[in-house]
Amino acid sequence: MDDTTPIENLRNQLVDQISAEQPLPHAIERALRTVRRDLHLPGLDPVDAYSDKAVTIKENPNGPLALSCASVPSTVAMMLTQLDAKPAENILEIGAGTGYNAALLSEIVGPTGTVTTLDIDPGVALHARQALNRTGYEHVRVIERDGLVGAPEHAPYDRIIGTVGFWDIPHALRAQLADGGRLVLPLRWRGQTRSVALTRHGDTLVSTGMKLCGFVPIIGQDGERTTELAGGTVRLHHDQDQPVDPDSLSKALAAPATELWTDVRVGRTESFDGIWLRATAFDDTVCRIQATQQALAGGIRRPVIPGLSPALVSADSLAYLIAERDDADPERPSKLGAASYGPNGSELARRLAAHVTAWGADRTAVPHLSVHPIATPDSGLPAGHVINKQDTRVVLSFGR
The missing domain is CATH 3.40.50.150 (Vaccinia Virus protein VP39)
Structure with missing residues (x-):
């Protein structure tokens, strides 16, 4: 019973x-x-x-x-x-x-x-x-x-x-x-x-x-900034140490995108968030791009996820992750690439494509992460990519 x-x-x-x-x-x-x-x-x-x-x-x-x-x-x-x-x-x-x-x-x-x-x-x-x-x-x-x-x-x-x-x-x-x-x-x-x-x-x-994961932010920390581009139809969410020039980037977005494709493919339900994570362990220009429906209707190349896609941004140029479906591989029907804008966009796209390719070779790898007091000198940090915050220095590295 x-x-x-x-x-x-x-x-x-x-x-x-x-x-x-x-x-x-x-x-x-x-x-x-x-x-x-x-x-x-x-x-x-x-x-x-x-x-x-x-x-x-x-x-x-x-x-x-x-x-x-x-x-x-x-x-x-x-x-x-x-x-x-x-x-x-x-x-x-x-x-x-x-x-x-x-x-x-x-x-x-x-x-x-x-x-x-x-x-x-x-x-x-x-x-x-x-x-x-x-x-x-x-x-x-x-x-x-x-x-x-x-x-x-x-x-x-x-x-x-x-x-x-x-x-x-x-x-x-x-x-x-x-x-x-x-x-x-x-x-x-x-x-x-x-x-x-x-x-x-x-x-x-x-x-x-x-x-x-995803959580509502704690009240009292304000290390992330939101910068509006293209009349507010595109937004970049970036850390306070990442300079963004909205006028130059808006001008760049008014021109057609250049696309660079990789050989990396993903399945219909396969997560590719590890690309973003991997990029943060090597590159200081990584942030998030958000493209509204108005931006997409106006001709902006669709990011892989319009509201939540990784981007590389530097001065007057940017590149972000894109995807396209074809029938070459039914098990993994979408190929991944980068759309770029601005005079240095092609270089940013090459860097993003390199992150995608490295992820494609080892899709489950996560970086080693350590957190140190902000006063720690460079000589006191382990090898890896350093991100400075308000109270801490975060070090990310692969292969440890």
Whole structure:
């Protein structure tokens, strides 16, 4: 006889779906089958609460991205696997959301562990507090506070997890992580975001892996810029250290594109985000291009994904990733190339094509990443490509 309730069936079906797509450690699977996501999302249809999708809990009146979301459950599971929390550990979470992730963490660390979750928004913090109380996790600490400063009064932490996007890793969080402890957070550089797992070794954070993800950005970091081109129909999303000349680039986009094709092909559902990631480990001109429907209708060459494609931009020229379908290979029907504009666009296209070709030869490779204090001299950094941020210097390299 099946004694499970309809909601338990929905929850188990969701976990079955997630576990079929990614291996789940026993403790994480047990937590996912135990914690009631629907009670952290009151008023939502349980079918939607147990669907593998994000749910907005607070809209942003000043922008297109929500202020707070309940993350996609499969992404939650992926990041918890990266975190690898153990019983009795002390955990800090940045971004309380609905309180659901904190409840999962509480299940994982058990009655002898501790979980503290922070949120800068009073309404979000209150929502998390009430949901945790309602679901039996009154012992989880919920603090209304800027996540960038952490909670030093309860440090050191064995693990720290960020459930909002970070452009940089503040010194305060590294200082509150125990030496040998693990930090997992969505880290953004050159227009793309990865959930990066980092282990602290003294003042250095060293990656143990990274996964593609997308999160609303944390409030208080402003390292990325948006520059509008061609009357606002094309936008570049770039880091603060990347100079962009909108007038020259708009003029360049008024001329026809030059196309350069590679021998690299992709399947219908094959991910090629690794091209963008690889390029960031070698090239300081990488950013994101966004072409509106108005731009496409006006003749701009269609980027491979109009809203989210890698581009190389330098002074008065740019090149970005494009794709075209043909019948030469039914298994991989799309070939990849670069569209370029401006006097130096052809050189940028050659560089982008080289990144595409290198990715095509090893499609699962990810770079080694380490994060160092901003005052670290070049002589104190490992070999690799350096990206300077506000508090840190990030070093990326392949082949280590």
